[in-house]
Amino acid sequence: xxxxxxxxxxxxxxxxxxxxxxxxxxxxxxxxxxxxxxxxxxxxxxxxxxxxxxxxxxxxxxxxxxxxxxxxxxxxxxxxxxxxxxxxxxxxxxxxxxxxxxxxxxxxxxxxxxxxxxxxxxxxxxxxxxxxxxxxxxxxxxxxxxxxxxxxxxxxxxxxxxxxxxxxxxxxxxxxxxxxxxxxxxxxxxxxxxxxxxxxxxxxxxxxxxxxxxxxxxxxxxxxxxxxxxxxxxxxxxxxxxxxxxxxxxxxxxxxxxxxxxxxxxxxxxxxxxxxxxxxxxxxxxxxxxxxxxxxxxxxxxxxxxxxxxxxxxxxxxxxxxxxxxxxxxxxxxxxxxxxxxxxxxxxxxxxxxxxxxxxxxxxxxxxxxxxxxxxxxxxxxxxxxxxxxxxxxxxxxxxxxxxxxxxxxxxxxxxxxxxxxxxxxxxxxxxxxxxxxxxxxxxxxxxxxxxxxxxxxxxxxxxxxxxxxxxxxxxxxxxxxxxxxxxxxxxxxxxxxxxxxxxxxxxxxxxxxxxxxxxxxxxxxxxxxxxxxxxxxxxxxxxxxxxxxxxxxxxxxxxxxxxxx
Numbered sequence: 257x258x259x260x261x262x263x264x265x266x267x268x269x270x271x272x273x274x275x276x277x278x279x280x281x282x283x284x285x286x287x288x289x290x291x292x293x294x295x296x297x298x299x300x301x302x303x304x305x306x307x308x309x310x311x312x313x314x315x316x317x318x319x320x321x322x323x324x325x326x327x328x329x330x331x332x333x334x335x336x337x338x339x340x341x342x343x344x345x346x347x348x349x350x351x352x353x354x355x356x357x358x359x360x361x362x363x364x365x366x367x368x369x370x371x372x373x374x375x376x377x378x379x380x381x382x383x384x385x386x387x388x389x390x391x392x393x394x395x396x397x398x399x400x401x402x403x404x405x406x407x408x409x410x411x412x413x414x415x416x417x418x419x420x421x422x423x424x425x426x427x428x429x430x431x432x433x434x435x436x437x438x439x440x441x442x443x444x445x446x447x448x449x450x451x452x453x454x455x456x457x458x459x460x461x462x463x464x465x466x467x468x469x470x471x472x473x474x475x476x477x478x479x480x481x482x483x484x485x486x487x488x489x490x491x492x493x494x495x496x497x498x499x500x501x502x503x504x505x506x507x508x509x510x511x512x513x514x515x516x517x518x519x520x521x522x523x524x525x526x527x528x529x530x531x532x533x534x535x536x537x538x539x540x541x542x543x544x545x546x547x548x549x550x551x552x553x554x555x556x557x558x559x560x561x562x563x564x565x566x567x568x569x570x571x572x573x574x575x576x577x578x579x580x581x582x583x584x585x586x587x588x589x590x591x592x593x594x595x596x597x598x599x600x601x602x603x604x605x606x607x608x609x610x611x612x613x614x615x616x617x618x619x620x621x622x623x624x625x626x627x628x629x630x631x632x633x634x635x636x637x638x639x640x641x642x643x644x645x646x647x648x649x650x651x652x653x654x655x656x657x658x659x660x661x662x663x664x665x666x667x668x669x670x671x672x673x674x675x676x677x678x679x680x681x682x683x684x685x686x687x688x689x690x691x692x693x694x695x696x697x698x699x700x701x702x703x704x705x706x707x708x709x710x711x712x713x714x715x716x717x718x719x720x721x722x723x724x725x726x727x728x729x730x731x732x733x734x735x736x737x738x739x740x741x742x743x744x745x746x747x748x749x750x751x752x753x754x755x756x757x758x759x760x761x762x763x764x765x766x767x768x769x770x771x772x773x774x775x776x777x778x779x780x781x782x783x784x785x786x787x788x789x790x791x792x793x794x795x796x797x798x799x800x801x802x803x804x805x806x807x808x809x810x811x812x813x814x815x816x817x818x819x820x821x822x
Contacts (some may be wrong), residue, residue: 296396298702299389304342307393308452309461309652310703311346312336314386315446316465317649319350320472321380322444324497326353330475336454336461338482343398344452349445354408357415364391364404364446365419365428376620376695377500377585380649385702390448392421397451401431406444414438454482459652465489467643467650470597471589471691492596497587497648503695504536506581507546507573509619516566519558527561528554537579546572583614583621586693589648594627594689602687605631608727609689612720617712622694624713626720628728634685640674642681644707645691651705658706660690663717672725673732686728690717 301307316332323330328351337345355363367388391402407414418432438445456462465479469489474496477489510518524530531543538546547554549572552565561569589597594609609627616622634641644651644660655661661681669675669682676682698708707713759765759773 296389296393299385299393301389301393304451304453305455305459306653307397307450308336308344308346308454309459309464311390311393311448311450311452312348312461313464313649314390315346315348315448316468317380318387319348319352319444320468320475320648322352323350325499327496327499328352329491329494329496330472331478332475333478334465335480336482338454339449342451342453344450344454344482346448346450347445349443351440351443354412354442355406355444356408360404360406360415360417361419361428361430364388364402364417365421367392367421367426376505377502378587378647378693378695379500380647387446388421390450391419392423394448394450395420398449400449401429403447404444405436405438407438407440407442410441414440462487464650464652466601467645467652470601470643470689471645471648471650473589473593473597473600489601492600493593497589500587500695501582501584503582503585503621504534506536506616506619506621507531507538507578508616510570510573512563512566512570515570516561516563519561519566522558524558526554527552527556527558530558536581542576542578546576549576580614580616581619581621583623585695586614586621586623588623588625588693589691591625591627594625594691598627598629598687598689602629603633604629604687606728606731608724608731610720610723612716612723615712615716617698617710620694620696622692622697622713622716624716624720625689625691625693626717626724627689628724629687629689630728630731631685634687638683639681640684641687643687643689645689646697646699646704646707647693648691649704651707653703654700654706657700659709659714660692660707660717662709663714664688664690664721666714667718667721667725669725672729673736674728688721690720692717 296302299310301310312334316334319332320330331351333347333349335347337347339345365388367385394400394402401418401420404417404419405414413435414437416432416434416436417430420429420431421427422429454461462479462481465477465487466489469475469477473492474494475489476491477487479487479489481487505514505518518534519530522530522534524533527547528540528543531538531546532540544554546569547556550565550568552561552569556565588611591609591611594611595607598604598607598609607627607629610625612624612626614621614623642655642661642664644655644658651658651660665679665681669684674682674684674686692707692713697704698710698713700706700708753774755773760767760769765773
C-alpha cells in the first residue's frame with residue numbers, strides 16, 4: 257500500500273535527480289589556455305607595464321636559448337614602437353638557427369608545448385608557456401595575430417605566419433601561411449601588438465635588457481625603446497657558454513607518486529635494471545642494496561610493484577648512501593665572466609666575484625655565483641642594488657619575496673664595511689649580483705619572478721656572499737687606511753716649507769740650501785711613512801714600504817664572522 261509519505265519521497269528523489277543531471281550538463285573540460293586566459297596574472301600579465309616587460313622577456317629568453325643550443329653567438333635586435341594610447345608593437349629578431357616550418361604554429365600558439373619540461377639540464381625556459389602566453393595576451397588585448405618570420409638556412413625558404421590561439425582547444429589558429437623574401441641567413445622574428453604601458457625604472461624593459469647584457473656577456477643586444485632611443489650592449493666575450501649535458505633523475509629527488517609512474521613507464525625487465533638505467537649514480541650494487549633494505553627481490557618486474565612496495569623502496573632510498581648527481585648539467589658563467597658582465601655595464605671602482613662548488617637540493621644540482629661592484633659612480637644614499645638571476649635570466653619582480661633577498665639580508669654586511677640595520681637590506685655604494693644555475697629552478701610561481709626558500713640554496717648564497725664580502729672588506733679597509741694616511745701626511749707636508757724657512761733664518765742659508773732641506777724633509781717623510789701613489793683609475797694606493805701602521809692585515813676577524821653566521 258502506497259502512503260502519502262512514500263509519494264513525497266519519490267517526488268523528492270526525482271527532483272534531486274533532475275538537478276544532478278542539470279549540473280552534469282554544465283561540467284566540461286577546461287583548456288589550459290582558457291585557464292591562463294582568465295588567470296593571466298599568474299604568468300606575469302597582471303598590469304600593462306609588467307605585460308610589456310614579460311613579453312620582451314619571453315621572446316628574448318627563447319632567442320638566447322636557441323642561439324646557444326645551436327652554437328651561435330647571439331645577436332638580438334629588439335624594437336618597441338608606440339602605436340597609440342596604451343598600444344605597442346614589440347619586434348624581437350635573432351640570428352638563431354630558425355624554426356622548422358611545422359613547428360612554428362605549435363611553439364608560438366600552443367601552451368605547454370616545448371622540449372625542456374622533461375629535460376634535466378639547465379635552460380631558461382622550462383614549461384613551454386612563455387612566448388605562447390604572450391601571443392595569447394596580444395590576441396586578448398588587441399585582437400591582432402602574432403606575426404612570425406623564420407628561416408633555417410641561406411638556401412631555405414623564409415616562412416611567414418600570422419597566428420592566433422583557439423583557447424577552448426589550446427590549438428593554433430593559422431590565419432596566414434606563406435613564403436616571403438627575407439634578407440637573413442638564419443633566424444627568427446616575432447611581431448606582437450599588445451595593450452601595455454612603457455615606463456623607465458628598476459622594473460622596466462630597459463632595466464631587464466641591461467641586466468640581461470650583464471649576465472649574458474657573450475650576447476650583443478641592440479634595443480630601440482618607444483622614445484626612439486637606441487642602446488647597444490656589445491658582447492664582452494666571444495666564447496659561448498659550455499652546453500650542459502642532460503642527466504637522468506637522481507633518486508634523492510623523487511617522491512612515491514613519481515616512482516610509481518616511472519615503474520609503469522619503464523622498459524626495464526627487472527627492478528635492478530630499472531634503478532641502474534632510469535636514475536643517476538645507481539650501479540648494480542647500490543640497486544641491490546636498496547632492494548634488500550626494502551624487502552623486494554631485485555628480479556621483480558617493475559610494473560608489478562605495489563604501492564606498499566614502492567613506499568618501502570622510497571624509504572630504502574632515503575637511508576642508502578648515494579653519490580651526489582653530476583654537475584655537467586649546469587653551466588655557471590665563472591668568476592671572470594661575472595666580473596666582465598658587471599664591468600661592462602656598471603661604472604664602479606672595485607669588482608669581486610666567486611662561483612661556489614656544486615650543491616644539491618631535492619636531488620637537483622645547482623651552482624651559486626655572486627659578484628659585488630663597489631664605489632665609483634654608485635651612490636650610498638639608498639639600499640644596495642640587488643641583481644637577481646636564475647639560469648641567466650634577470651628577476652625584476654617580487655624582490656621582497658625571493659630567497660636571494662632573504663640570504664642577502666641574513667648576511668652580516670657590517671663585517672665587510674657596509675652599513676646594515678637588523679633584518680634589512682644593507683645600505684652602501686654597492687651592487688650585489690647573485691646567480692643560480694640549476695637543472696630545475698624552484699620559482700615561487702609560473703611567472704618565474706622569485707626563488708623559493710630552500711635552506712640548501714640560502715646557505716650557498718650566504719657562503720658566496722661572505723666569500724666576496726671578505727675581499728670587499730680588505731679593499732674597503734685598505735682604502736680607509738690610505739685615506740687616513742693621506743690626511744696625516746698632508747698635515748706634515750703643510751709644515752715642511754715653514755721648517756725650511758725657519759732653518760734658513762737661523763743658519764743664514766741660501767735659497768738653494770733651503771730647497772735642498774725641504775726635499776730632504778719630504779724624503780724623510782716617505783722613508784718613515786711610505787709613499788702614496790695615484791692609480792690610473794683615480795684611486796690611491798701605497799707602496800710596499802709603508803710601516804706596519806698602514807701595512808697591517810686588512811681582513812675580517814674570522815671569529816667575528818663565525819659568531820655572525822650563528
